[in-house]
Amino acid sequence: MTQRLAVLGSTGSIGVNTLDVITRLKDDFKVVALSADSNIKALAEQARKFHPDLICVGNESLAKKIKKSIPAGTRVLFGLDGLKEIVSTQDIDTVVAAISGTFCLIPLVEAVKHRKKIALANKEALVSAGPIIMKLAKANGVRIIPIDSEHSAIFQCLEGRAGSLSKIYLTGSGGPLLNVDRNKFSKLSKKDVLNHPKWKMGKKISVDSATMMNKGLEIIEAKYLFGVDDKYIEVLIHPEAVIHSMIELTDGSVFAQLGVPDMRLPIQYALTFPLRAGSAIERLDFTKIGKLAFFKPDLQKFPCLALARHAASAGGTAPGVLCASDEEVVKSYLEGDMKFTDIPKIIEKVLSRHKNITERELTIYDILEADRWAREEVRSICCH
Numbered sequence: 001m002t003q004r005l006a007v008l009g010s011t012g013s014i015g016v017n018t019l020d021v022i023t024r025l026k027d028d029f030k031v032v033a034l035s036a037d038s039n040i041k042a043l044a045e046q047a048r049k050f051h052p053d054l055i056c057v058g059n060e061s062l063a064k065k066i067k068k069s070i071p072a073g074t075r076v077l078f079g080l081d082g083l084k085e086i087v088s089t090q091d092i093d094t095v096v097a098a099i100s101g102t103f104c105l106i107p108l109v110e111a112v113k114h115r116k117k118i119a120l121a122n123k124e125a126l127v128s129a130g131p132i133i134m135k136l137a138k139a140n141g142v143r144i145i146p147i148d149s150e151h152s153a154i155f156q157c158l159e160g161r162a163g164s165l166s167k168i169y170l171t172g173s174g175g176p177l178l179n180v181d182r183n184k185f186s187k188l189s190k191k192d193v194l195n196h197p198k199w200k201m202g203k204k205i206s207v208d209s210a211t212m213m214n215k216g217l218e219i220i221e222a223k224y225l226f227g228v229d230d231k232y233i234e235v236l237i238h239p240e241a242v243i244h245s246m247i248e249l250t251d252g253s254v255f256a257q258l259g260v261p262d263m264r265l266p267i268q269y270a271l272t273f274p275l276r277a278g279s280a281i282e283r284l285d286f287t288k289i290g291k292l293a294f295f296k297p298d299l300q301k302f303p304c305l306a307l308a309r310h311a312a313s314a315g316g317t318a319p320g321v322l323c324a325s326d327e328e329v330v331k332s333y334l335e336g337d338m339k340f341t342d343i344p345k346i347i348e349k350v351l352s353r354h355k356n357i358t359e360r361e362l363t364i365y366d367i368l369e370a371d372r373w374a375r376e377e378v379r380s381i382c383c384h
């Protein structure tokens with residue numbers, strides 16, 4: 001049966017790759033809704049190609065502008081209400097959540113409440129509100145299938161083995177600064193920071209890869225997604241980016257998922273799960289790869305990873321504060337002239353000022369309030 005899809009964040013790196021996968025598997029999928037924030041040129045092009053029933057843009061004036069360049073049968077929505085309408089549409093069965101940042105939280109929660117199958121690329125929502133989202137998913141019988149490559153790997157390795165899990169090895173290429181001396185970090189240009197050796201991604205996640213905050217967020221993502229205590233999640237630097245993560249079982253056996261570093265692979269699996277489809281993606285050539293290396297991350301060089309570890313074990317609102325302050329700091333870094341080395345310092349300051357709520361079950365309002373507070377703190381630090 002044809003799966004009817006909403007792709008939220010369709011103009012981003014994951015969104016574009018998702019539409020590429022769908023184009024190849026076109027008989028199995030129908031794009032019913034697409035969304036972007038401000039890139040209406042790209043969204044209009046996608047609408048002309050896929051003829052969705054609904055599209056959503058960031059605000060009303062963008063909605064007015066895009067109307068002239070889309071097919072007559074496509075209705076234009078805007079803002080959070082527009083996204084909520086999309087995820088509650090009966091005619092949609094799968095939501096690809098590929099909006100960046102914690103802004104994705106509310107559309108994701110609403111999609112789960114409306115019992116959509118979720119193909120989840122966004123990690124910030126899960127990091128901030130993991131226990132709430134996972135509880136809601138369980139109560140509604142919703143399966144959340146990860147797109148993030150490491151979590152897709154773990155998800156695939158766990159199939160039929162979850163009961164015997166003893167450890168997760170979360171692999172990471174080490175990002176663009178793996179072999180750059182720490183003393184040179186304060187002089188790095190944005191181009192150096194955004195220049196990831198293995199993956200082509202959006203700007204925010206590319207900066208997170210350079211600071212290794214991305215790996216830190218992924219520890220928390222894995223903790224909540226798979227219900228595993230963070231002390232059983234070990235980060236391994238693996239520069240070849242061939243193994244996308246591994247699991248160790250109680251008897252010492254280790255399972256890994258391997259493949260070329262191409263996001264279309266985990267995206268396709270999230271869409272076709274539990275089935276597999278053919279793909280035109282390049283195959284691994286082991287004789288060319290030759291050797292695979294693994295080593296421990298340097299927490300002195302990448303303090304964001306240590307901050308994320310701390311937030312992971314603290315739980316409560318700490319992961320949300322970590323995530324929101326990182327998002328706000330990275331935004332300032334990308335837009336202004338902040339030094340790369342200031343990123344972890346500001347996040348650490350915000351976390352140290354935060355009064356964590358751990359003593360009771362959190363609500364979505366607690367998360368949103370912690371998110372708002374963290375962003376304000378970052379802005380006040382950056383402005384002084």
Ligand code: NDP
Binds near residue numbers: 011014036038040
């Ligand atoms: P991009 O920045 O490339 O794309 C983000 C998408 O979300 C765009 O379509 C953008 O619209 C839309 N968007 C951003 N902010 C808003 C907003 N406030 N309201 C509505 N729409 C918004 O990000 P990526 O594709 O790189 O990443 C998306 C998510 O997937 C992130 O959470 C990231 O951590 C995760 N992820 C990404 C990977 C990758 O390879 N890129 C790998 C693993 C996870 P517009 O184009 O108009 O700005």
Ligand code: MG
Binds near residue numbers: 148149218
């Ligand atoms: Mg990842």
